Amino acid sequence: MKQTLFSTVLDNGIVLLGEALPSLESVAIAFHTPAGGIHDGPNRCGLATLCGEMMIRGAGNRNGRAIVEDLEGSGVQWSQAVSTSHASFSGAMVARQLSDALPIYADILRCPLLEEDQLENARQIVLQNLAGTDDDPSHRTMLALRKIHYPSPWGMPSEGLTAEVAGLGIEDVRAFVKNHVRPQNTIIAIAGRIDWDDFVANIQRLFGDWDATGQDTVTTGLRGEHLRHVFHESQQTHIALAWSAPPYKSDDSYECTAALAVLGGGSSSRLFSEVRERRGLCYSVSAGYQTQRDFAAALCYAGTTAARAQETLDVMCAEINRLPGTIEADELERVKARAKSGLVMQQESSAARAGAIARQWYHLGKVRTLAEELDRYDTLTVGSIESWLAHNKPGPLSVVFLGREPLEVPIAFSA
Amino acid sequence: MPFLREQLANGLEIVAETTDDALSTSIGCFVKAGARDESDDLWGASHFLEHMIFKGTADLSGDEINRRFDWMGASANAFTNEEDTVYYATVLPKQQHEATDLLSRMMRPALRDEDFATEKLVILEEIRMYDDQPPFGADDRCRSAFFRSHPLSRSVLGTVASIEALPVEAMREYHRRRYSPGNIVLAATGAVDFAALVASAERLCGDWQSQPTINRCVPVPPPPESTLSHIVRSTATLEYAISMSAGPSENDPDRFAAKLLSVVLGDDSGSRLYWAIVDSGEAEHASCHHQDFLDAGLFATQLSCDALDVVDLLGRIEEIYTSAAAQGITSKEFTQARNKLAGRVVLAGERPRRRLFDIGLEWSHSGTYRTVADNLRIVEELSLDDLHRVLARWPLHGPAATVLAGPYTADSSQLLAD
Structure with missing residues (x-):
């Protein structure tokens, strides 16, 4: 399949990435600036998220309302989000609207107003979202798992902590934006019906003289306990498990993700078959992979009625334990088929491709071609996965239960 | 295509x-x-x-x-x-x-x-x-x-x-x-x-046996008197409110205008509800969406907020709907919402799976087919008058069923007593 990828780095360090998808009418663009939650600092959990909210509440000569009205008036589907590593501002639109949208995004990144009279409303939005998270048991479970599995600050919730968001001031916001929203390591990714030369010229004009500088000082701290019960008044108990996995930049992440897909990646996976289909223990069960730049985790999740939660956990752990040495060729063929067709179908979405090429650059410092990825999947064999599993047995587990009662972790995995 | x-x-x-x-x-x-x-x-x-x-x-x-x-x-x-x-x-x-x-x-x-x-x-x-x-x-x-x-x-x-x-x-x-x-x-x-x-x-x-066709449409009862009830969830952090009022059905030509109206009034961003309630951080969420069925339609308003604010915010939403009916929609609001909807139509039309749902459901319900260009034309031909007609035919501040779920408070108790 023909694929047209572009990349260039501006003098000030901004990385521009592009993929032409000429059969589409749309373009999707995302600006990822390295102002994520890991930079919040002690007792300021949620600062990056508050800053992301503040940046769209006024920039350049537009107030917050004008930003939204001008984007939406051009038919731009916009979004703003803060993750562990980045603050991201995205938009998808009919291609001809791009030239109207770019100056607005340039203002948001380069000259946010950060006005004090917007702070309380922005803070209330962050606090409202945190209150909403309180009512979402599965989300709370995964947040708790991240917190105990990853070392600080990587496990801290980028959404923030209510008590710490409450104490943030306008000077915290201004200092954070000044220090972290800067061209160095900012990634701008675009995909869809693009004219690359024209796009680069536009970005050069809007961002070429941006010379802000700052410093990243992330100190990786300690991990928390490996087992946590979060009391929650609910009918269901939510179970989340994690263990260490190689990060995406490590070549053996393919062996790892393939093994995880055998375990819980599709409707014919072992967890789905054994926990849901065979025993009817739950509606939702899965295994997946989550990566930071330097470390990653294998994750499993299930939600089930309290009375059946222990059996669910026992079956999940038995399947995790059984994985090394038992992978069959037809399981691997299914995993490869799903992964490869997913990669091809991603080419039909400008937003998915803009996200994928940015993610690859962040993790690898380059964009892998579709052919490279497909070829890498072809190299996977039962032998290569088993060999990897033999040296990387699942565990030790980080475990979270959210519900009325704690559960017993099976002996094979207990700390 | x-x-x-x-x-x-x-x-x-x-x-x-x-x-x-x-x-x-x-x-x-x-x-x-x-x-x-x-x-x-x-x-x-x-x-x-x-x-x-x-x-x-x-x-x-x-x-x-x-x-x-x-x-x-x-x-x-x-x-x-x-x-x-x-x-x-x-x-x-x-x-x-x-x-x-x-x-x-x-x-x-x-x-x-x-x-x-x-x-x-x-x-x-x-x-x-x-x-x-x-x-x-x-x-x-x-x-x-x-x-x-x-x-x-x-x-x-x-x-x-x-x-x-x-x-x-x-x-x-x-x-x-x-x-x-x-x-x-x-x-x-x-x-x-x-x-x-x-x-x-x-x-x-080819060998599946036919069965008699079953008529699925039945007369819709007239809009109810307004009702209000409460599901007590004392452990919930926020209060959740849903309100439904009558709207056009699938076979009513005003259904497209109804969708555009809901973008103006209650889209997740840039709408009247968004600017009045969400942008200020008073609610976690406030939105209005039009939903249509074979023989009925409705506008669903959803709100989540602190339990202490729910009475006030429901009142303000009603004021927003009343004001829209009395004073109308501005041409600026109309144009912005129409452009937004047109952008969505184009983006949604690019993915075969999304088109599958649009085409399959439309054909299954009405035996009609529209291209992406047809959908775009419908959006672009809507006028401010169409939206005002929808507001007159289906007033969102009219009779509605409302249900709250969340912590029971003195305020919500008062609302129920009223």
Whole structure:
């Protein structure tokens, strides 16, 4: 399949990435600036998220309302989000609207107003979202798992902590934006019906003289306990498990993700078959992979009625334990088929491709071609996965239960 | 993008919008069976049956079905709502035959006793999962209060009691009546070999027995007096409110204007509700959406906020609706919302799977087909007068069913007393 990828780095360090998808009418663009939650600092959990909210509440000569009205008036589907590593501002639109949208995004990144009279409303939005998270048991479970599995600050919730968001001031916001929203390591990714030369010229004009500088000082701290019960008044108990996995930049992440897909990646996976289909223990069960730049985790999740939660956990752990040495060729063929067709179908979405090429650059410092990825999947064999599993047995587990009662972790995995 | 249609002698319809250079093929079986087609003793049967369809046929086990979808690299799933049960698979074009074969065979399930007993446990887990999540059943309660005796009043999942009481024989009979060929549309989008699709359908579905057609539309009762009720969830952090008022149905030409009106008034961003309540951080969420059915329609307003603020914010939402009806929509608001909707139409039209749902549901309900360009033209030809007519015909500040779910407070107690 023909694929047209572009990349260039501006003098000030901004990385521009592009993929032409000429059969589409749309373009999707995302600006990822390295102002994520890991930079919040002690007792300021949620600062990056508050800053992301503040940046769209006024920039350049537009107030917050004008930003939204001008984007939406051009038919731009916009979004703003803060993750562990980045603050991201995205938009998808009919291609001809791009030239109207770019100056607005340039203002948001380069000259946010950060006005004090917007702070309380922005803070209330962050606090409202945190209150909403309180009512979402599965989300709370995964947040708790991240917190105990990853070392600080990587496990801290980028959404923030209510008590710490409450104490943030306008000077915290201004200092954070000044220090972290800067061209160095900012990634701008675009995909869809693009004219690359024209796009680069536009970005050069809007961002070429941006010379802000700052410093990243992330100190990786300690991990928390490996087992946590979060009391929650609910009918269901939510179970989340994690263990260490190689990060995406490590070549053996393919062996790892393939093994995880055998375990819980599709409707014919072992967890789905054994926990849901065979025993009817739950509606939702899965295994997946989550990566930071330097470390990653294998994750499993299930939600089930309290009375059946222990059996669910026992079956999940038995399947995790059984994985090394038992992978069959037809399981691997299914995993490869799903992964490869997913990669091809991603080419039909400008937003998915803009996200994928940015993610690859962040993790690898380059964009892998579709052919490279497909070829890498072809190299996977039962032998290569088993060999990897033999040296990387699942565990030790980080475990979270959210519900009325704690559960017993099976002996094979207990700390 | 040619549109092609064929019908088998037994009534099964096959439709496709073909895009030769698409990278994927999406195929779906659209069954005219949903919660509205159930009786009290079948409550939840449509959704339960959707699960059972994946448990196997006379010669395919459930495991084998799951393995085959994964082997194809398919993105496959199903959903059930008030009016439809839809089974779909998106695959690479070379897998069209396999995907069509499997989906078609699944429409004739074994419905084995032992699978029924195991899957019943999964359905009960699904009910409990949603019951633990916002809006804690307020949506189902509100629909029930709004539609009262109309078939659309029924929740899709059913209840723990109705699922526990459902016998497998009743499901088999429900399947026999509802999954007849005249009640199913086989639709495809993307890179479709239509001749092969029809040949597959003829071979796999041609011997399905027809059943009498069932009229699904019934008269809609007049709008109710306003009602208000409360589901107490003392451990919830926020209060969740849902309010439903009458709107145009699927066969009313004003349904497109109603959707645009809901963008102006209650879109997730940039709308009147957003600027009045969400942007200030007073609510976690406030929105209004139009939903249409075969014979009815509604505007659903959703709010989540601190329990202490819910009375005030519901009052302010009503003021926003009253003001829109009295003073109208500005041309600036109208233009912005129309451009926003037009952008959505173009973006949604790019993915074969999304087009599959649009085309399959539209054809299943009304036997009509519209291209992306047709949809864009409809949006672009809407006028401010159309929106004002909708506001006059279906006043959002008029009679509504409202349900709150969350911590019970003195304020919400007062609201209920009023």
